[in-house]
Amino acid sequence: MEHTEDRKNKKTSVISRFLSFFQKIGNKILKFFINLYKSIINGFKKFFARFMDGSIGTKLSHLIMGAGNFYHKQFIKGFIYLALQFGFFFLMITSPTVNNTPIGFKSLGNLITLGTEEGGIIFNPDFTFEIIPTDNSMLMLLFGVIVIGIIAVYIIAHNSSIKSSYKADLDKRHNKKPTSFKQDIKSLLDERFHVALLTPALIGILVFTILPTIFMILIAFTNSDKEHVAGQQLIDWVGFLNFSNIFSGTGEISRRFLPVLSWTLIWAFFATFTNYIGGILLALLINKKEVKFKKLWRTIFVITIALPQFVTLLAMRSLLMNQGPVHQMLINIGILAEGSTFEILQFASNPWTTRIAVILINVWIGVPYTMLMTSGILMNVPSELYEAAQIDGATKRQAFFNITIPYIVFVTTPYLITSFIGNITSFNVIFLLTGGLPRAGGGAIAGQTDLLVTWLYKLTIEQNDYNLGSVIAILTFIITASATLISYRRSKSFKEEDAFQ
Amino acid sequence: MIKKEKKFRSVKASKLSSTIFSYITLGILSIIWLYPILWIILSAFRVEYRDGNLITTVVGNYFPKGIGFENFKLLFENPTGNNPFIRWFTNTLIVSVFTFILSTLFTLSVAYVMSKLRFPMRKKFLGIAIILGLFPGFMSMIAIYYILKAISLTGTLYALILVYSAGAGLGFYVAKGFFDIIPNSLMESARLDGATNSQIFTKIVLPLSKPIIIYTALLAFIGPWMDFIFAKVILGTNRQMYTVAVGLYEMMYGEQVSSSQFTVFAAGSVVVAIPIVTLFLSMQKYYVEGVTAGAVKG
Numbered sequence: 001m002e003h004t005e006d007r008k009n010k011k012t013s014v015i016s017r018f019l020s021f022f023q024k025i026g027n028k029i030l031k032f033f034i035n036l037y038k039s040i041i042n043g044f045k046k047f048f049a050r051f052m053d054g055s056i057g058t059k060l061s062h063l064i065m066g067a068g069n070f071y072h073k074q075f076i077k078g079f080i081y082l083a084l085q086f087g088f089f090f091l092m093i094t095s096p097t098v099n100n101t102p103i104g105f106k107s108l109g110n111l112i113t114l115g116t117e118e119g120g121i122i123f124n125p126d127f128t129f130e131i132i133p134t135d136n137s138m139l140m141l142l143f144g145v146i147v148i149g150i151i152a153v154y155i156i157a158h159n160s161s162i163k164s165s166y167k168a169d170l171d172k173r174h175n176k177k178p179t180s181f182k183q184d185i186k187s188l189l190d191e192r193f194h195v196a197l198l199t200p201a202l203i204g205i206l207v208f209t210i211l212p213t214i215f216m217i218l219i220a221f222t223n224s225d226k227e228h229v230a231g232q233q234l235i236d237w238v239g240f241l242n243f244s245n246i247f248s249g250t251g252e253i254s255r256r257f258l259p260v261l262s263w264t265l266i267w268a269f270f271a272t273f274t275n276y277i278g279g280i281l282l283a284l285l286i287n288k289k290e291v292k293f294k295k296l297w298r299t300i301f302v303i304t305i306a307l308p309q310f311v312t313l314l315a316m317r318s319l320l321m322n323q324g325p326v327h328q329m330l331i332n333i334g335i336l337a338e339g340s341t342f343e344i345l346q347f348a349s350n351p352w353t354t355r356i357a358v359i360l361i362n363v364w365i366g367v368p369y370t371m372l373m374t375s376g377i378l379m380n381v382p383s384e385l386y387e388a389a390q391i392d393g394a395t396k397r398q399a400f401f402n403i404t405i406p407y408i409v410f411v412t413t414p415y416l417i418t419s420f421i422g423n424i425t426s427f428n429v430i431f432l433l434t435g436g437l438p439r440a441g442g443g444a445i446a447g448q449t450d451l452l453v454t455w456l457y458k459l460t461i462e463q464n465d466y467n468l469g470s471v472i473a474i475l476t477f478i479i480t481a482s483a484t485l486i487s488y489r490r491s492k493s494f495k496e497e498d499a500f501q
Numbered sequence: 502m503i504k505k506e507k508k509f510r511s512v513k514a515s516k517l518s519s520t521i522f523s524y525i526t527l528g529i530l531s532i533i534w535l536y537p538i539l540w541i542i543l544s545a546f547r548v549e550y551r552d553g554n555l556i557t558t559v560v561g562n563y564f565p566k567g568i569g570f571e572n573f574k575l576l577f578e579n580p581t582g583n584n585p586f587i588r589w590f591t592n593t594l595i596v597s598v599f600t601f602i603l604s605t606l607f608t609l610s611v612a613y614v615m616s617k618l619r620f621p622m623r624k625k626f627l628g629i630a631i632i633l634g635l636f637p638g639f640m641s642m643i644a645i646y647y648i649l650k651a652i653s654l655t656g657t658l659y660a661l662i663l664v665y666s667a668g669a670g671l672g673f674y675v676a677k678g679f680f681d682i683i684p685n686s687l688m689e690s691a692r693l694d695g696a697t698n699s700q701i702f703t704k705i706v707l708p709l710s711k712p713i714i715i716y717t718a719l720l721a722f723i724g725p726w727m728d729f730i731f732a733k734v735i736l737g738t739n740r741q742m743y744t745v746a747v748g749l750y751e752m753m754y755g756e757q758v759s760s761s762q763f764t765v766f767a768a769g770s771v772v773v774a775i776p777i778v779t780l781f782l783s784m785q786k787y788y789v790e791g792v793t794a795g796a797v798k799g
Contacts (some may be wrong), residue, residue, distance in 0.1 A: 098651060142647055193698035194618045197610035198626075201670030204607060205633070208667035212644030213636050219644075285527060290520040299782060300531045303538060306781035308727045310746050311770040314753060315537045318559045318763055325540060328561030364534065369792070376793030415795075421635070427730055460643050461734060469643065473636070481635045 025485065043159070050166045058165040065158055068165020072172070076181040081161040088154045092147075101139040103147060110135075111144025114222070115234050138230035138466075141222070145215055149206070220470035226463055242471045253468050256446040256455070261475075263355070264451045267430075268423040270359050271366070276416055278363055279370020280408060286371070287378050298375065301368040309365065313432035316361050320345055346437035351448035354438055358449055362429050373415065374408060381407050421480045430454050452476045544767035545572055557764045572768035584762075586769055588741060589748040592658055593725055596744060599662045601722035604669030608717050609710075612676035613702055617688065630671055642734055649735065656739035664731055665724055675795040679713040680706065716791030719784050726777050745773050 051062055057071025066081030095104025102110070115135025123129045168178035179187075188196040220242055224235045246257050286297045304312060320326050320342075327342035336342060348354045381404060389399045430436060436450035436458065445463060446455045452472055460469035540563060547565035549556045555571055576586050614620075615627060645664060646655065654660040683706060691701050707714070725732075729746040736742050743751065749769045752762045781788070 138647060139651060142644075142651060189699035190697035193702070194614045194620045196699070197614045197618075197702075198670075201607040201611045204663075204667035205670050207648075208645060208664060209633055209636075209641060209671065212641030212648065213633070215644040215647070216641060282530070285523055288523055290516070291523050291527070297527055297531070299785075301534055302782065302785060303778060304534060306778040307538070307774055308729075308746060308770075308777065310727075310729045310750055311541065311774060312537065314750070314766070315541045315770075319537055319540060321559055323561055324559050325561060325563040329563065364537075368534075372789050373792045376789045380793070431730070457730070466643060477636050481632070484631070484635055 021486070047159070047162070050162055053169075054162075054166050055169045055172075058162060058169055061162045061165045065161045068162070068168065072165065072168040072178045074164075074168065074178060074181060077164065077184065081157070084154075084157055088150070091150070098143075099136065099139060100133055101136050101143055103143045105147075107140065107143040107147040110140040111148075114236055115140050118234055134232055135234060136231045137222075137228075137235035138219075138224065141218060141235075142215055145211060145218065149211065216470050216473060219466050220474055222467055224466040225468065226465055229464060238467075242467050246471065252445055253471070255442070256440065256444050259440070260446050260450055260452060260455055263449070264424060267355070267359065267451060268420055271362050271423040271426070271429075272416065272420045274359060274363050275366035275370050275419070276412075278367040280374050280412075282367055282371040283374035283378060284404075287375060298372070301371055304365060304368045305372070309428045310432060312365065313361075313428060316364070317345060317433050320357070322347075345434050348438055351438055354434055354449050358429065358433055361433060365429065374412070377408055377411050378404070417483065421483055424451070424480055424483075425453050425476065426451070427453050427457070431457070541767050541770055544764050545771045546570070547572070547764055547767075555764075558761045559763050572764045573772075575762075575765050576768045576772070583740065584748065584752050584765075585741065586745075586748065586772075589743050589745045590772070592742060593744040593746075596658055596661050596665065597722050597725040600665040600725055601718050603662070603666035604672075604721040604724075605714065605718045607666060607669040608673055608676055608721075609707075609714065611670040612673035613680055613706065615673060616677045616680035617683075617685075617706070618698065630673070634671055642731060646734055655735060656737050656742055658742060660735050661725070661732060661744070664735060665728070666721070669721065675791055676713050676717055678794050679710060683709055712787050712790050715784060715787040719780070719788060720791075723777060723781065726773060745769065749773075 047062075051059055054061075055068070055071065057068035060067035060071070061069075064082070065085035066078035069075070069078030069081060091103070092105045095102040095106040097103070114137040117132060117135045119132050119134030121129050121131055171178045221237055221239060222235050223238045223241075224230065227233070228235045242253075245251065246254055248254065282301070285291070286294055291297070318324060322342050324342075327336070330336040330342065331338055331340070343349070344353050344357045346354070348357075385403050385407070386399055389403055394402070430449055430451050431454050434447070434449045436447035436454050438448050440446060440448050445458050450458070453476065456469045456472045456476070459465045459472065543563070543565055544559075546568045547556075547560075548567040548569035548571045549560065549565060550567075555575075557572070557575075576584075579585055579587075615623065649655045649660045649664075654663075687705060688701050691705055696704070725744060726746065728744075729750060732744045732747045733750070736744070736747055740748070740751070749766050752769070753766045754761075
């Protein structure tokens with residue numbers, strides 16, 4: 001009786017913990033929005049306060065960027081701000097076209113319609129004709145996002161121009177001289193050094209990570225597929241249609257989604273654990289006291305990491321080909337008969353043959369990495385632990401099982417989780433070894449070994465079904481994000497982020 | 502007494518057998534690990550003829566029947582005109598030099614700011630960086646392709662350099678873990694002596710950070726030699742601009758090649774692998790430090 005009660009308690013506590021986890025996430029999201037709202041309101045309040053309190057220059061700055069700076073004789077700064085404002089409005093109003101697509105205020109309207117001109121040929125009565133190009137919906141979508149970004153940056157810049165003028169006001173009030181341009185530049189190397197260091201990196205991240213991510217998420221809500229090619233046909237917003245198609249449609253995505261998803265998870269699980277356990281065992285073996293030439297052994301395995309994966313994986317693929325060296329060797333040993341066929345990768349009749357082969361080849365690829373890492377950790381096991389164990393009279397075996405192993409496991413748990421996530425999105429191994437084959441039948445694009453990411457590649461690059469690709473990408477993100485959220489809450493290094501300081 | 506002696510002897514015997522077992526296991530594993538690598542090298546030097554034609558496809562015999570430099574000759578002379586390997590090699594070298602300079606700068610500066618400087622938005626930046634890291638790189642790849650196309654940069658090396666280094670700022674975690682360990686007291690005493698933040702960074706912190714600088718630079722330099730998929734998508738069909746990875750892949754499986762050029766591929770792989778593996782092995786110490794730190798910090 002007691003036992004079952006115990007178990008029941010445990011079960012409910014697991015469930016309640018799970019629920020409280022999501023509750024906490026919910027609270028966090030709510031808090032985020034409340035904070036966002038507050039900071040926006042605060043921003044406006046400050047905006048008005050500065051307007052009421054500031055000098056004529058600051059008041060003018062609310063309309064004309066840099067006016068305050070001119071008022072305070074900070075000419076260079078004022079000129080830069082003015083040029084920014086002029087450039088912004090020039091771009092917005094003239095809306096210059098890039099590849100026949102306007103970028104400016106017009107882009108905002110285009111973002112909503114995604115283009116209205118279907119294009120075609122107009123025959124004039126005088127027997128001449130004009131070709132009217134179709135609106136490029138993808139570029140319109142992209143430029144729409146970029147223009148929103150530019151507007152956001154402009155608002156921040158304008159706000160900062162007001163702030164800088166107001167700061168000069170205050171400086172004057174306290175009988176200090178407003179900072180000169182030289183001083184401003186100097187402060188970038190000292191108090192505001194973080195701005196100088198972060199800005200270039202942030203611009204890179206903004207343009208090549210954040211902008212593309214937003215663009216891609218938006219594509220998931222359009223009908224940008226192979227029947228709607230940008231520049232030839234118009235693309236439209238379709239809402240959540242692509243998402244609901246996964247569950248109710250009859251196309252590729254609904255038929256193949258669950259099989260691909262489950263194989264992705266199976267693959268990630270086995271790829272992670274075989275590498276993890278194999279790597280630790282190998283490291284322990286090499287680091288045994290009686291094993292000599294440790295460096296040599298380690299180097300043999302490290303070569304795998306140093307070699308580009310396209311070399312090693314394509315070599316593996318050729319090695320395991322029908323009529324390839326491994327096939328020949330198996331014939332020579334007598335395991336296979338002369339004239340037999342040997343298909344374990346792309347053309348295997350049983351998909352599980354290929355799947356197991358891929359996981360095993362991945363061991364070859366991945367184990368050296370875990371081995372190197374574990375070797376590094378083994379050298380760092382605090383020696384006090386062993387000394388204490390020795391004083392307590394523990395044998396070597398006991399010390400090994402009660403100190404070494406727990407220490408390694410404890411230290412590498414965060415790695416285990418990141419490597420699981422890495423395996424969910426691992427592209428090279430599958431793409432280069434099997435290309436997702438063997439085929440799944442029924443004309444499906446996703447083969448038997450395709451992961452979500454290789455499927456995504458095929459759908460977009462090969463099939464031009466960008467909307468489906470984006471849906472897959474978003475779902476992949478949801479999977480990896482929830483795995484990470486759970487793990488980060490457990491990872492000590494994140495909680496005690498400042499512990500070492 | 503007798504019992505003890507017996508135990509002692511059996512311990513010795515079991516120790517010996519465990520040593521032998523260790524060596525045998527390591528030996529077998531080494532053979533498995535070296536088998537494909539040795540095969541690539543052998544294939545690169547393989548010279549076999551059938552009906553007077555050099556066989557460049559995969560053959561069943563592991564050890565070649567004849568050895569020579571025919572494949573390297575084919576690789577460098579490029580008789581079909583489709584596979585300018587020397588050009589590919591130079592392309593990759595150019596891309597990797599620029600990438601390694603830019604990404605090392607980005608990574609180290611973001612890591613330092615996040616580790617040692619305190620400013621209002623710091624926690625928010627950390628959170629956003631984690632979330633952005635979760636999106637599959639692919640997700641943005643297609644979009645990046647569109648962006649580059651809009652500014653007519655697809656199929657160029659500039660595009661590749663931008664793509665490889667622009668996001669580098671997000672990979673700051675390992676370096677941040679390293680900077681975290683540098684004691685703050687060191688910086689505070691410098692500040693008391695009147696040093697500015699930038700002087701502290703360049704004159705005090707950076708000279709202490711050789712291992713992490715080398716680790717970051719090594720990974721950034723090797724990246725373009727290893728990456729395959731971004732280069733393939735961005736370079737498209739512009740064969741002159743390929744990097745070695747895309748070029749060698751296309752040589753094996755591309756549409757323009759009628760028969761598989763496996764041995765030439767192998768020769769190319771050897772040419773690429775020698776400098777990379779040498780570089781990697783000579784920097785192994787720093788790599789292990791970085792990898793270990795990265796794992797522990799998670």
